[in-house]
Amino acid sequence: MTFLTPEESGHVSSLWGKVDVEKVGGEALGRLLVVYPWTQRFFESFGDLSSPSAIMGNPKVKAHGKKVLSAFSEGLHHLDDLKGTFAQLSELHCDKLHVDPQNFTLLGNVLVIVLAEHFGAAFNPSVHAAFQKVVAGVANALAHKYH
Amino acid sequence: MVHFTAEEKSTILSLWGKVNVEEAGGEALGRLLVVYPWTQRFFDSFGNLSSASAIMGNPKVKAHGKKVLTSFGEAVKNMDNLKPAFAKLSELHCDKLHVDPENFKLLGNVMVIILATHFGKEFTPDVQAAWQKLVSGVATALAHKYH
Numbered sequence: 001m002t003f004l005t006p007e008e009s010g011h012v013s014s015l016w017g018k019v020d021v022e023k024v025g026g027e028a029l030g031r032l033l034v035v036y037p038w039t040q041r042f043f044e045s046f047g048d049l050s051s052p053s054a055i056m057g058n059p060k061v062k063a064h065g066k067k068v069l070s071a072f073s074e075g076l077h078h079l080d081d082l083k084g085t086f087a088q089l090s091e092l093h094c095d096k097l098h099v100d101p102q103n104f105t106l107l108g109n110v111l112v113i114v115l116a117e118h119f120g121a122a123f124n125p126s127v128h129a130a131f132q133k134v135v136a137g138v139a140n141a142l143a144h145k146y147h
Numbered sequence: 148m149v150h151f152t153a154e155e156k157s158t159i160l161s162l163w164g165k166v167n168v169e170e171a172g173g174e175a176l177g178r179l180l181v182v183y184p185w186t187q188r189f190f191d192s193f194g195n196l197s198s199a200s201a202i203m204g205n206p207k208v209k210a211h212g213k214k215v216l217t218s219f220g221e222a223v224k225n226m227d228n229l230k231p232a233f234a235k236l237s238e239l240h241c242d243k244l245h246v247d248p249e250n251f252k253l254l255g256n257v258m259v260i261i262l263a264t265h266f267g268k269e270f271t272p273d274v275q276a277a278w279q280k281l282v283s284g285v286a287t288a289l290a291h292k293y294h
Binding site for chain 1: 177178181183184196199203254256259260261263265266267268270271272273275276279
């Protein structure tokens, strides 16, 4: 199953090559926790999440953000088999972490916003469309093993 | 009913003051049509929507985008009264235009992304959170008169 057109794949690879996964990961997860505060419930062991600056500066948030985005990055190498690539993570999020799959869509949207913020005009409509498709695909793949 | 703190209101107003409504409106509507192509069905009379560049350059898209965003400006002036402010537009979108209210959320997300591309670092997590709340409030208000 071809998920992205060759042009869309090109947009994704080209932009992703310039992404600092550590920094963007921390920012995306941080923004998720700020913008959608109920998501903080999954991270009670992370310490101080009492304000946007506490969240964005929190070292556990940054470290976990990097971990999440590295997994996402892995997905980008397997766009034609996202469900297979994320099968184990899907089971983990359902069986152990009990995360509502709607949150994957929220994180995907936050990631798109962080990319838009970093890349400005370079995050043009075609690039935006390609990434929106990717995050939707990843969110679906992560929800796939839910029961 | 959505409630905005004084800080959120001032954050929103401060950014809105710097937005070029004509340009941002055209870009928001254009990106909606590119990123979520099924939305093009509401704009069959707009002429050439055959590619991302055709859409973004289309004068009818730009004009209509400006109209939509100007009306969004009403939200910024009526943050405590979104439902009444959008009551007539809600009826219009339901009774005459037959737009699925899910599309209001999509347009709201696209707007947040455009603000992120335009304002970069200035589009901090707090600013994002306030705007996400506003676009969500507007989407709810626009769906309110649906039956």
